[in-house]
Amino acid sequence: xxxxxxxxxxxxxxxxADLLQAARCAGYPFTDRQLETLRTQGxxxxxxxxxxxxxxxxxxxxxxxxxxxxxxxxxxQRTKDPDVLRVLLWLEGFPxxxxxxxIAVLGCLLAVGALEDRITPSPDSAAxxxxxxxxxxxxxxxxxxxxxxxxxxxxxxxxxxxAERARAIELMLRTFGRGESVTVTxxxxxxxxxxxGVAPGRRHKVDxxxxxxxxxxxxxxxxxxxxxxxxxxxxMLTATEAExxxxxxxxxxxxxxxxxxxxxLGAIYGNDNYAGFGFLANQEERPFLAPxxxxxxxxxxxxxxxxxxxxxxxxxxxxxxxxxxAEIKNMLEMPQSQMDQNLAKxxxxxxxxxxxxxxxxxxxxxxxxxxx
Numbered sequence: 001x002x003x004x005x006x007x008x009x010x011x012x013x014x015x016x017a018d019l020l021q022a023a024r025c026a027g028y029p030f031t032d033r034q035l036e037t038l039r040t041q042g043x044x045x046x047x048x049x050x051x052x053x054x055x056x057x058x059x060x061x062x063x064x065x066x067x068x069x070x071x072x073x074x075x076x077q078r079t080k081d082p083d084v085l086r087v088l089l090w091l092e093g094f095p096x097x098x099x100x101x102x103i104a105v106l107g108c109l110l111a112v113g114a115l116e117d118r119i120t121p122s123p124d125s126a127a128x129x130x131x132x133x134x135x136x137x138x139x140x141x142x143x144x145x146x147x148x149x150x151x152x153x154x155x156x157x158x159x160x161x162x163a164e165r166a167r168a169i170e171l172m173l174r175t176f177g178r179g180e181s182v183t184v185t186x187x188x189x190x191x192x193x194x195x196x197g198v199a200p201g202r203r204h205k206v207d208x209x210x211x212x213x214x215x216x217x218x219x220x221x222x223x224x225x226x227x228x229x230x231x232x233x234x235x236m237l238t239a240t241e242a243e244x245x246x247x248x249x250x251x252x253x254x255x256x257x258x259x260x261x262x263x264x265l266g267a268i269y270g271n272d273n274y275a276g277f278g279f280l281a282n283q284e285e286r287p288f289l290a291p292x293x294x295x296x297x298x299x300x301x302x303x304x305x306x307x308x309x310x311x312x313x314x315x316x317x318x319x320x321x322x323x324x325x326a327e328i329k330n331m332l333e334m335p336q337s338q339m340d341q342n343l344a345k346x347x348x349x350x351x352x353x354x355x356x357x358x359x360x361x362x363x364x365x366x367x368x369x370x371x372x
Contacts, residue, residue, distance in 0.1 A: 012060060014063070038069075041085075075089075079287045098244050101244060109295065142173060179231055193217060236298065251293050253314065258318075328361050332358065
């Protein structure tokens with residue numbers, strides 16, 4: 001009787017072929033060379049040797065690396081910046097060292113500052129090429145950006161005159177870009193709210209609660225200046241790993257959850273900028289915001305107890321969002337006759353809201369942003 005063939009040891013994790021296959025199935029055709037680049041950049045872990053097959057060593061990655069490379073493939077469609085990608089993966093819970101995230105955020109803030117220096121030269125410096133040398137260079141640039149049209153122009157969520165729009169852009173360049181203290185009128189401060197599209201937050205209510213913007217219009221300017229990149233850089237220089245870890249779930253909610261909530265509100269109320277949340281709806285298309293949001297959360301939690309309490313309440317309320325999305329998915333899977341019967345039991349206003357939500361879901365507007 002022949003001796004039983006010993007079982008082949010099972011690999012305790014995926015190998016490179018498994019990662020490439022997982023990425024390919026998700027629509028991201030990585031190569032072996034790209035895997036090495038991602039390992040060098042610290043965007044996926046390095047494999048470790050676990051056993052031999054004969055004389056051939058077997059190298060595997062930690063369990064879950066397949067999900068990490070799929071997420072990485074999704075984000076690499078929007079940015080190749082390894083610093084931004086480290087922050088994005090870390091926010092999603094993948095094993096990126098917190099120390100590496102701190103360094104990445106500092107690098108991103110330096111990059112934003114360098115960009116601002118290039119596009120907004122100081123009044124004492126020579127005017128940038130192409131700008132009107134007879135005007136303050138920042139004012140001239142603001143007028144140019146305000147008049148720009150086409151796909152690369154700044155969004156226009158609310159109608160404004162050219163002069164009002166230019167002044168609002170100038171205020172953003174000075175306060176957010178340079179952290180300057182600027183004296184403005186109430187009208188100019190309101191113009192900034194319109195530029196950013198948040199002005200409806202002064203009048204729209206959600207479920208009868210609100211509006212969420214009250215008080216002086218100068219509060220937005222104060223916030224923008226307080227959390228400008230130069231100030232955030234100083235905060236992050238002294239941030240501890242514990243502060244970053246404590247900030248992680250709140251930053252994840254703001255970056256990953258709020259866009260989905262904004263799209264849901266837009267569908268419910270039939271207004272893509274309802275309550276002024278439209279600027280959040282496509283935030284995933286601007287991944288460079290993730291490091292900035294993380295730095296803002298660290299700064300807020302360190303300096304502003306009232307805003308910290310609001311942030312905590314927002315984070316808690318957002319935990320129900322995945323369940324809401326699951327309910328919407330269940331509605332889509334119902335037979336049409338059952339859906340019609342359920343809708344018929346609701347008041348007319350609720351039927352209209354649910355119909356808009358169902359239509360938005362069928363159009364794919366709620367895809368992504370569920371990993372809270």
